[in-house]
Amino acid sequence: MNNALHRDPFVVRTPSTTWRAILLCVLASMGSATWAGQPLKLCYVDDRSGVAADTGIQSFNGFQIAVSEVNDAGGINGQKVEVVAYDGKTDPELTATFASRCAEDDGALAIIGGNPAAPAAAMIPIASEYEIPYLMLSAGTDNLTDMPAPFHFRVGPRNSQDAAAIAELVAKQGFKRVALINNSLPFGTDSAHAAEAALKASGITVVIQQTYDINATDLSPQIGRLRSANPDVVIVFPYAADGARVLRTLQQQGMSVPRVVARSALLSTLRDLAGDASDGVLIPNTVDMQRADVKQFFDSYGARFGEAQPTMYPVLGYDAAKMVLKALAEPDVQKALAQDELADARVAIRDALVRNGNYQGLQGRAGATYQFSAERHHGPPDQNWFVFVAVTDKGKHLVAADLSTFKPGS
């Protein structure tokens, strides 16, 4: 009988099975014996070489500052934090694969990342499947936090929050005739719809709305129609390069009305390409440089990575990391880690993020806090969050906006 088994190519031989089992037991025991002393792994998955690389790189830099602060202070209960980073290249499939690798192979305790919307959305099902906390950054598509996904949290504002903040500013400053122009990608169209709704709610007329293709070299037809509508302010929802073309065409066609551009103008790419055509533009930001802690963060950032303009992107990575690091120090998480229960540790981190939902980070105005709860996994509140900055020096710098000059006819 045994001889027959040995000859059957489909049956694994008993001695080999035994040795493998012994080997697995030895390896497993080695793993459990050393787990407690191993570094705590956090995964960072984002676009750092594709079209949204600006955002991914800056957020990753902010993330690294937060981790370095903890490690320099001796780690969490003596355990160092290790960063595992992947570049998703704006590719949703690749990004999802990396997120799976974080959860399954790397043994990460949480995933942070997700600036461009499509790859950021691709990580949500992975977070649900593996029950690993995932803190999404600036991906602003409104409905990304609408579906039940207990392990998914959003740290950056929704597009509709940007749009509402712009509408509130425009109404407060007394503008009555608004022109909207946006690119034809979901970011542009979603934001424009949200702004139109918010403006209407404030009793402001949208005199014209135009959409354009991001690859068009000449936007004269759209800008010509904007000019014909005679608006007193123009609101732009672009990506970086096409936003520069909008601003240059506005300048070329002699439209000197006040302009507000969505958060994409926080990226230096847009301002570099637009040059002096971007000067005077107002941009919604979530970073208040009047706050001492924010100023200190950007000083540290500049010392380590080179000077950066005060935008939300480095702060998003920093805040997300700080929230997770705070959760890692909680007793429930530490208990699960001590018992070598990775799944329990991830659940405990998720619960800690909810419990510490009113975390005060570097985003928002002074006193504003995130608003995470068991029901609400979108952090930024609707009030006291946005700060407007103005572009100066041929697009090179962002300064606090002087709203006294931002009026109809200015």
Add this chain to the structure above:
Amino acid sequence: MEQIGVILLAGLTNGSVYGLVGLSISLIYGTNRVINFAQGEFVMLGVMSAILFMVTLHLPTWAAIGAILIVAILAALVLELGVYQPLMRRGAAPLTIMIGTLAAAIIASGIALLIWGPLQLAVPNVFSLQALNLGPLVTNAQQLAIIGVFAGLLLVTWYLMYRTPFGLCIRATGVNARVASLMGIRADRVVRFGFIFSALVSGIVGILIGPLLGGQVGMGVTLTVKGFMAAILGGLGSPFAAAAGGVMIAVVEALVAGYGSSLYAEPIIFSLILAMLFFRPYGLLGDFEAGRR
């Protein structure tokens, strides 16, 4: 009236870009029956080389343009000698060679990423970007240069193909390379010329559109798609039909943008291409190609 003028000018400007890429694709197809999916990468190399030579190395403008064109020629030779010829020698089908060009495009994009990084970069303008009034229309010298270069390159291509003995060799090779060889034509050199000339055209496109679109290593794919659409709409077999296809696509885009919304431009254009292919499978102006079959 002013509105239609603005729309047509925008259509002509954008159409010149699509048309030149379409013309480049058609030039290679016209010599060897292969669609070059790396055509947009030639444009990308033109744009990114402009950054290298004008910004990083601070070369004078005309020296930089010369250097950019040399890069384009080298890229064409690498594609022809490194992908096309080896596959041809092994008897690969045109579809296999097309996939080879696609692989080359991805490799080129990866190498460019190592050199220039992932960020969208500003490209210096050769011509002024200041507003220029043409009656009621407002444009700038850079945009007018795109239209002028488009017209000039069309003229050069036409002269070369229809007024020189070498042009006859190009057309003969395009019909049947083997028979052309039997007639004493160096078909391999004609094919090489097709690669080099189309890369030069694309390199020039890169110099012209860089200041308007900015430079990013992933920009080639979109341009290849637009050029391919232009070539299919106009007629893949003729560079002039492909160029006309580019202008038609851009004018439709501008009309939809001017009187409706750009949101619907691409579905409308693809519907038009599909409808046109039902009636004229060789493209709107593809009689040249059809007549040869």
